Amino acid sequence: MNWQEHNYIVFPKGFKGQAGIIFGIEGYPELSKTKFWKKAINFPETGLIITSTKVEDIPSRIRFAFADNSNIDENRIDWDANFEIDCIVCDKKVKSWLFFVDSKEGNVKNQMTELCNKIAEGKANSLYKSDFSPIAKDEKGKYLWLHDKGLSSLPNGLSNLDIYKVILTGNSFTEIPPQIYEIASLEELIMAVNPISKFQCEISSLKSLKSISFANTKIKDINCDLSQLKKLEHFDISRNSLAKFPEKIKTIPNLTWLSLDSNLFKDFSFIDNRLNKLETLYLYSNKVKAISKETRYLGNLKELLIFDNEIDNIPDNISDLKNLEKLEIWDNPIKFISPNIAQLSKLKSLRIDDDFLTQKNKDKLKQWLPNCEIHFQTRSKK
Numbered sequence: 001m002n003w004q005e006h007n008y009i010v011f012p013k014g015f016k017g018q019a020g021i022i023f024g025i026e027g028y029p030e031l032s033k034t035k036f037w038k039k040a041i042n043f044p045e046t047g048l049i050i051t052s053t054k055v056e057d058i059p060s061r062i063r064f065a066f067a068d069n070s071n072i073d074e075n076r077i078d079w080d081a082n083f084e085i086d087c088i089v090c091d092k093k094v095k096s097w098l099f100f101v102d103s104k105e106g107n108v109k110n111q112m113t114e115l116c117n118k119i120a121e122g123k124a125n126s127l128y129k130s131d132f133s134p135i136a137k138d139e140k141g142k143y144l145w146l147h148d149k150g151l152s153s154l155p156n157g158l159s160n161l162d163i164y165k166v167i168l169t170g171n172s173f174t175e176i177p178p179q180i181y182e183i184a185s186l187e188e189l190i191m192a193v194n195p196i197s198k199f200q201c202e203i204s205s206l207k208s209l210k211s212i213s214f215a216n217t218k219i220k221d222i223n224c225d226l227s228q229l230k231k232l233e234h235f236d237i238s239r240n241s242l243a244k245f246p247e248k249i250k251t252i253p254n255l256t257w258l259s260l261d262s263n264l265f266k267d268f269s270f271i272d273n274r275l276n277k278l279e280t281l282y283l284y285s286n287k288v289k290a291i292s293k294e295t296r297y298l299g300n301l302k303e304l305l306i307f308d309n310e311i312d313n314i315p316d317n318i319s320d321l322k323n324l325e326k327l328e329i330w331d332n333p334i335k336f337i338s339p340n341i342a343q344l345s346k347l348k349s350l351r352i353d354d355d356f357l358t359q360k361n362k363d364k365l366k367q368w369l370p371n372c373e374i375h376f377q378t379r380s381k382k
Helices: 108-120 178-182 201-205 247-251 293-297 316-320 339-343 359-368
Strands: 006-011 017-023 038-042 048-050 062-066 077-086 093-101 135-138 141-145 163-167 188-190 211-213 234-236 257-259 280-282 303-305 326-328 349-353 373-377
Touching: 006 093, 017 108, 048 108, 077 108, 093 108, 178 201, 293 316, 316 339, 339 359, 359 373
Parallel strands: 006 038, 006 062, 017 048, 141 163, 163 188, 188 211, 211 234, 234 257, 257 280, 280 303, 303 326, 326 349, 349 373
Antiparallel strands: 017 093, 077 093, 135 141
16 A cells, blocks of 8 residues: 555544444445545444445555544544454454544444344354454363453353353443343353442342452442352452442352452451351451451451551450461551460461561560461561
C-alpha cells in the first residue's frame, strides 16, 4: 500500500459513545474502494458497521471527521485497533476496530457477542479463527481464561463445556454474565477487577461452587442468603474499600478461607461464632488497631495475615489461636508481646517488625517459640 493511503472515518453529526467496524463476516457488504489514497468509511447513526472486508486489506492509517464537517479534536477519540471476542464454543473469533468518542457507552461489544452466537449456531461465519483457545487445562481439569479482554458479555453455549473454573478478571462486566449460571460443573469463579456493584443472589444456584473472588469490584454489601452454597470454602472480597463487613457472608456454612485485605476495617468486631470454621484470614492493609477478644471465635485458624495495620501489641488473647501455624504481623508498630504467645505450640512461621522491640524482647520471643521460624524486620533507622 502507498504510504499516503488512509481510512477517512466519518462519524454522524454530534456522535458520542462507542462505534465499531466488525471485519470479516461473510455475506456482509465490503467497505468502499480506496480513491486517491482515501478510503471513506461513513458510520450510520447506530455507530456500527459489519463488513466482509478483512482488516488486513485496508490501510492502517486513519483520519477522523464528523458528517457536518465540524471541528474535530482527536483527543476526544480513543481507537482500539485490536479488539477481538473469541466465540469460545467454536474455533472462530470476531475482530473489530472500536472507537470511543467522549464516552465508552455503546452496544458494539454486545453485537460482537451476538455474532458469535450466530456463528456457533451456523447462521453466520467469520473469516477469522482464534489464535489461542480461551479454554486451558491444568491438573484439575479445563477452565475458561479471559483475563483483561475488555469484555462486557459472553457468548452462549458455556453449559456445554466441562469446565471447573472461570477467570474473568480485568474486564468490563457490570454483573456476573448469565451464561455462568448454566455451568453446573463450576467450582471456581474469579470476577475480580470488574465494575460490579451489586452482588447477585442467583449465585446460590451454583451448587458446586467452592471458591469465588469479587476482589477490586464496587460491591459494598451482600443481601443474599448464601446458606445453600454448602461447598463454598473460599471467599475473596478484598480491595473494595469496605468499612462494614457484609454480614451475609456468615451464612456460608463451610467457609474456611476469607480474604478482606486492602479494605478499611478498624477492628475484629465483625467476627463471631458463625466464622468459627475459618482456617485462613487475610486482613492485611486495613486500619486495624488491636487484636481484640473476638479471637475466641477463631480457634481453627491456621493462617493470619494482618500486616500493614496499626496494631501496637500482641495481647494475652493471642492464645485463643491455638491452631495457628503462620502469623504475618509485620509493618505494625509492635511494642509489646504477651507471654501467652508461647501457647501457640503449632506456630511455624512468624514475621514481625522489630523497630520498637528491644533485644531482650526478641530473645524472649525466641524462648517462647522455640520451634517457630521468626523473621525480624527493621523498617526505620533506630
